[in-house]
Amino acid sequence: MTEINVILDHVAESCTARGKQLTTKRKLVLKALLHADKALSAYDLVDYCKEHFEETIQAMTVYRVLDFLENEHFAHKLKVSNKYIMCSHILCDHDHGTPQFFICSKCDKITEQTIAPIIMTGLQSQAKQKGFTVTQPQLEISGVCDECVN
Ligand SMILES: [Zn+2]
Ligand SMILES: [Zn+2]
Numbered sequence: 255m256t257e258i259n260v261i262l263d264h265v266a267e268s269c270t271a272r273g274k275q276l277t278t279k280r281k282l283v284l285k286a287l288l289h290a291d292k293a294l295s296a297y298d299l300v301d302y303c304k305e306h307f308e309e310t311i312q313a314m315t316v317y318r319v320l321d322f323l324e325n326e327h328f329a330h331k332l333k334v335s336n337k338y339i340m341c342s343h344i345l346c347d348h349d350h351g352t353p354q355f356f357i358c359s360k361c362d363k364i365t366e367q368t369i370a371p372i373i374m375t376g377l378q379s380q381a382k383q384k385g386f387t388v389t390q391p392q393l394e395i396s397g398v399c400d401e402c403v404n
């Protein structure tokens with residue numbers, strides 16, 4: 255994994271380029287997500303910051319920061335578990351697309367992948383035929399990773 259400071263610098267630059275700011279609190283929460291390298295809830299993040307960085311941050315602030323990180327595609331919210339993870343494309347500048355997540359039910363390892371546009375198109379048109387409009391196409395798929403399967 256790329257060094258945390260390299261990622262934080264990159265994110266700070268991306269923020270500036272977009273006319274936004276990686277404030278101290280935003281940086282703290284992102285650092286915690288990078289450091290933990292797994293999905294954490296807002297309350298997990300409050301504890302994590304205290305435990306690992308001796309920083310006190312309110313849950314409300316964490317939620318606001320997570321909204322920001324999600325909107326800027328630096329992090330993702332897993333809707334099923336209500337936890338957040340760093341975007342695996344955090345260092346990329348290309349178009350992000352719709353993510354899908356493979357979640358190992360044994361070790362909680364999460365792999366992020368972009369859904370192929372053709373699959374998305376198929377899904378959307380199938381939904382349309384059923385009189386349904388997809389507004390949130392992110393997929394969260396449970397399974398077992400190769401390491402846990404043995
Ligand atoms: Zn992503
Ligand atoms: Zn990428």
Ligand SMILES: [Zn+2]
Nearest residue numbers: 358361399402
């Ligand atoms: Zn596993």
